[in-house]
Amino acid sequence: MIQEEMLQYQQLDGELNRIERELRKNESFVKRRQYKAASQECEETINRLDARALELKNQLAQAQQTVQNITEIIEDHSREIGSLEDEDELNYMNKKLNEQLAELNNVEKEIKRILRDGEDISKAFDEASAKLPRLVAGFRKCDEEFNKAAAEVKPRVNEIRTRQAELKKSIDENIFNIYKKVADGGLYPVFVPLEDGTRCGGCRMEMPKAQVDAQFAGKTYMRCEHCGRIIFKKE
Ligand SMILES: [Zn+2]
Incomplete structure (x- = not known):
């Protein structure tokens, strides 16, 4: 036969389990968890967008530097062409000039792409930033409601724990x-x-x-x- 105190202790644990299960079923508990997950996800999105914006900023600076370099080369080539009379040399320089112009065209396309991406990111950033406070507020509200529900059962939980502590004194240690x-x-x-x-x-x-x-x-x-x-x- 297992000691009566042990069985009583077990029964009280059963009641604690029931109380905890009920709390977990509580709507505010479920919603609180959802709000928390959603706001964490939103924060992660904001961080990701921040990192991407920085990346784009660097890409833009690099592309602008490339534009400047190409422009200088084109100016050099144009000056040289002005002083050339030999047809072969002229053709050669024109070819080089066209290469640079094509390069410039590519970089300009790249800059447009960066700016477009930047706009998309800025829009997504605004959306996420507007959403975050709502999610945080939702979490706080549910957290408050849940804490209230938890506070309501607290006296009974404390009572159970006190009784269990008393019972434990007379329970065989090995069995416990x-x-x-x-x-x-x-x-x-x-x-x-x-x-x-x-x-x-x-x-x-x-x-x-x-x-x-x-x-x-x-x-x-x-x-x-x-x-x-x-x-x-x-x-
Ligand atoms: Zn069995």
């Missing part, structure tokens, strides 16, 4: 450690009665009587091989 280990693994209840002499009171698994008798020989409890709960004999 087994309980904690199984309970922390997510099983509830941990201690279940043997039903009809052969069945686990937790998962209802039927066991051969000889096996049950062998397991209980000299012991007050046995472990269910199927669900891992601790089975005790009712007296």
Whole structure:
């Protein structure tokens, strides 16, 4: 037989579990989590856009520098062409000039692309920046509501914890450690009665009587091989 205090302790844990489950089902708890995820995502978007804007700024500066370099080369070429009379040399310089003009055309296209991207980013940035305060406000409101709901059950939770602390003083340490280990693994209840002499009171698994008798020989409890709960004999 498992101590009555242990079973009471377990029952109180059951009530705590129920309270926690109810709180988690609370609309403000669910919405709070959604708001939090959404605002985190929004912040990440803003950071990403910031980084992209910086990248574009650097690209633009680089492209503008390239434009300046090409312009200087074109000016040089134009000056040289003005002083040339030989047709071959003229053709050669014209070819070089055209190459530079084509290059300039490409860079100008690149600049347009950067500016377009910049506009898109700026728009996305404005949208995200306008959305963030709404999400943060939504989170705060739900957080407040949830805290209120949590505060309502707090007295009962405290009462349970105080009672459990009292009970624990008279619970066999070995049994309590087994309980904690199984309970922390997510099983509830941990201690279940043997039903009809052969069945686990937790998962209802039927066991051969000889096996049950062998397991209980000299012991007050046995472990269910199927669900891992601790089975005790009712007296
Ligand atoms: Zn079982």
